[in-house]
Amino acid sequence: MKIQDGDIYWPKLFSGTLRRRYKRFLADVVLDSGETVTAHCPNSGSMKGCSEAGRPVYLSFHDNPKRKLAYTWELIDMPASLVGVNTLVPNRLVAAAIRAGLVPALSGYAEVRPEVRAGARSRLDLLLTDTAGARCYVEIKNCTLVAEGAACFPDAVTTRGRQHLLELQELVAAGNRGVMFFLIQRMDAETFSPADYIDSAYGRELRRAAAAGVELLAWDTAIDLQKISLRQPVPVRL
Numbered sequence: 001m002k003i004q005d006g007d008i009y010w011p012k013l014f015s016g017t018l019r020r021r022y023k024r025f026l027a028d029v030v031l032d033s034g035e036t037v038t039a040h041c042p043n044s045g046s047m048k049g050c051s052e053a054g055r056p057v058y059l060s061f062h063d064n065p066k067r068k069l070a071y072t073w074e075l076i077d078m079p080a081s082l083v084g085v086n087t088l089v090p091n092r093l094v095a096a097a098i099r100a101g102l103v104p105a106l107s108g109y110a111e112v113r114p115e116v117r118a119g120a121r122s123r124l125d126l127l128l129t130d131t132a133g134a135r136c137y138v139e140i141k142n143c144t145l146v147a148e149g150a151a152c153f154p155d156a157v158t159t160r161g162r163q164h165l166l167e168l169q170e171l172v173a174a175g176n177r178g179v180m181f182f183l184i185q186r187m188d189a190e191t192f193s194p195a196d197y198i199d200s201a202y203g204r205e206l207r208r209a210a211a212a213g214v215e216l217l218a219w220d221t222a223i224d225l226q227k228i229s230l231r232q233p234v235p236v237r238l
Contacts, residue, residue: 001092006100007229008093010074013058018076021051027073029057039071042086043142046156048198050076050083050144050186058225075223082223083144084185089228090142091125093221094183097230098128105217105233106179109136118167122160136177139164143184143192143218151189151218151234153182157199165202165209172213180209182218184234192218193237207238 002009016031027041039059041047056077061070076083095114098106109128116127118137126138145155154161168178182192194203210216216238222231 006097006102009227011060039073040069048155080188081186090183138179149190151184151192152195165205168214169212178214184220
């Protein structure tokens with residue numbers, strides 16, 4: 001993937017039809033050429049709402065002899081939107097957009113560092129530091145579930161996600177800035193809300209975090225077969 005001006009450009013994509021996704025990280029796809037391949041699915045979530053058999057999908061190809069699977073599943077074409085399934089994209093896209101000055105709420109920072117230690121056994125996705133040394137910790141979550149116009153997170157119960165919320169609250173209490181950034185890898189969301197019907201504990205902790213001063217940002221994306229870009233902020237409804 002190439003990053004330029006805050007956008008991520010896809011490598012050459014190969015189109016096909018999804019037969020099934022299984023064992024979390026595997027997907028069988030019938031390419032338009034007629035060949036059936038097993039692709040790496042870079043998404044450990046349930047992929048509820050974006051893994052329907054029979055849908056058009058797009059794969060990248062990687063000619064690396066060390067890889068077990070040459071193809072990686074990047075996109076699925078759902079009825080209302082292309083959806084990005086690769087969970088490596090959100091961190092890269094958000095970091096690139098912040099560096100390019102495309103996220104007004106996170107502008108003015110001199111340094112953007114990825115994967116910073118936040119607790120004894122975990123890390124947060126980004127640390128932004130300004131010239132005076134003030135710190136802003138950012139945790140980024142990939143959101144692909146949309147129901148009736150509302151983007152929802154998580155799509156499966158997430159103990160780790162709740163831990164990140166606790167860590168952000170501790171950092172804010174210590175005088176830092178803390179941000180939970182939900183990156184919606186699709187174009188059909190009008191709002192964002194926690195998926196209480198999937199993980200009510202996460203929803204409760206997200207509301208506690210917001211009340212404790214953790215900032216909540218949700219952005220959707222513009223996706224086509226050339227690139228993915230941040231598009232606009234989406235209202236957060238708790």
